Amino acid sequence: MELSQDPLFSSTRWWGKETRAIVTGGNRGIGLAMVKRLAELGVTVILTARDANKGKQALEMLRNEGLANYIHFSILDVSDPHSISLFASWFNNNFGLLDILVNNAAVSYNGIYENSVKNAEIVINTNFYGPKLLIEALLPFFRCSSTYKSRILNFTSRLGLLHNVENKEVRAILEDEENLSEEKIEGVIRLFLKQVKEGKWEKEGWPKAWTDYAVSKLALNAYSKILATRLRDSNISVNCFCPGFTQTGMTGGKGSRTAEIAANIGAQLALLPPQFLQTGKFTMGQNLFLHSRF
Numbered sequence: 702m703e704l705s706q707d708p709l710f711s712s713t714r715w716w717g718k719e720t721r722a723i724v725t726g727g728n729r730g731i732g733l734a735m736v737k738r739l740a741e742l743g744v745t746v747i748l749t750a751r752d753a754n755k756g757k758q759a760l761e762m763l764r765n766e767g768l769a770n771y772i773h774f775s776i777l778d779v780s781d782p783h784s785i786s787l788f789a790s791w792f793n794n795n796f797g798l799l800d801i802l803v804n805n806a807a808v809s810y811n812g813i814y815e816n817s818v819k820n821a822e823i824v825i826n827t828n829f830y831g832p833k834l835l836i837e838a839l840l841p842f843f844r845c846s847s848t849y850k851s852r853i854l855n856f857t858s859r860l861g862l863l864h865n866v867e868n869k870e871v872r873a874i875l876e877d878e879e880n881l882s883e884e885k886i887e888g889v890i891r892l893f894l895k896q897v898k899e900g901k902w903e904k905e906g907w908p909k910a911w912t913d914y915a916v917s918k919l920a921l922n923a924y925s926k927i928l929a930t931r932l933r934d935s936n937i938s939v940n941c942f943c944p945g946f947t948q949t950g951m952t953g954g955k956g957s958r959t960a961e962i963a964a965n966i967g968a969q970l971a972l973l974p975p976q977f978l979q980t981g982k983f984t985m986g987q988n989l990f991l992h993s994r995f
């Protein structure tokens with residue numbers, strides 16, 4: 702169904718061409734589909750990619766589909782703080798105000814049934830520190846309209862939900878929402894990476910599937926939760942979305958849905974009418990209002 706025909710959206714199309722969204726990892730997979738869907742719906746989208754050629758190819762393809770007026774490109778490697786800083790300056794000089802940030806870019810180096818942690822550091826840097834540093838760099842630019850609210854949508858995963866953690870100390874730290882802090886989350890990350898280095902991680906109660914990826918998403922979920930609380934009075938919502946098992950490069954093309962189906966839900970979440978927009982929520986799969994505990 703087109704969003705304009707959906708009763709949830711028909712009377713409340715709050716966005717227009719002046720609405721700006723940034724999508725990370727926009728050159729393929731769900732990110733590319735998100736860029737396309739948001740642009741089709743009339744939002745100005747900044748497609749970002751770590752590889753300039755891949756990004757420009759994606760831009761060209763979408764321009765050929767008639768979306769030229771809605772899509773811009775910039776290079777952005779979320780695992781590189783310098784790239785984040787250059788991007789933030791570029792965005793400030795060219796656009797200034799931001800309405801929607803979609804933290805989609807991520808990596809996993811495992812095949813579906815593998816569980817190596819050989820690349821744990823890169824995975825944590827890209828999937829956790831990347832979105833966190835990008836959010837902090839872009840916070841000054843959010844429009845923060847009290848009418849429409851700005852939105853941060855972090856793509857995470859149900860693999861990073863707390864019930865997958867058996868380690869009692871780690872779970873206690875992350876469950877204690879009142880006392881949770883960035884330092885404590887980073888402490889959990891350091892503990893995981895230390896155990897990986899020492900070869901001890903397997904018996905320490907970390908999530909069992911795609912462990913390094915799951916820990917990166919666990920940390921991003923936890924950070925999103927405290928950020929939502931921190932920004933509650935700033936008219937910026939912070940939510941997490943797990944698109945479910947989706948046919949992309951990350952899953953070797955396997956999955957129960959296409960990137961377009963996943964992105965359609967992602968776009969609806971990013972564009973929820975202000976009266977339905979919550980903050981600090983973890984949404985799974987196909988139902989806009991099916992929230993889970995993080």
Ligand SMILES: NC(=O)c1ccc[n+]([C@@H]2O[C@H](COP(=O)([O-])OP(=O)(O)OC[C@H]3O[C@@H](n4cnc5c(N)ncnc54)[C@H](OP(=O)(O)O)[C@@H]3O)[C@@H](O)[C@H]2O)c1
Binds near residue numbers: 725728729730750778
């Ligand atoms: N597919 C699923 O079943 C599934 C399930 C749950 C959650 N998710 C989440 O959904 C999001 C999208 O996943 P996907 O399946 O579309 O993955 P994908 O097909 O592997 O695409 C990942 C995208 O992230 C980009 N990327 C990787 N590292 C980057 C970096 N350092 N800087 C900037 N961009 C970077 C990739 O760029 P390159 O082309 O340069 O590599 C690519 O554009 C991810 O956050 C993922 O964790 C996916």
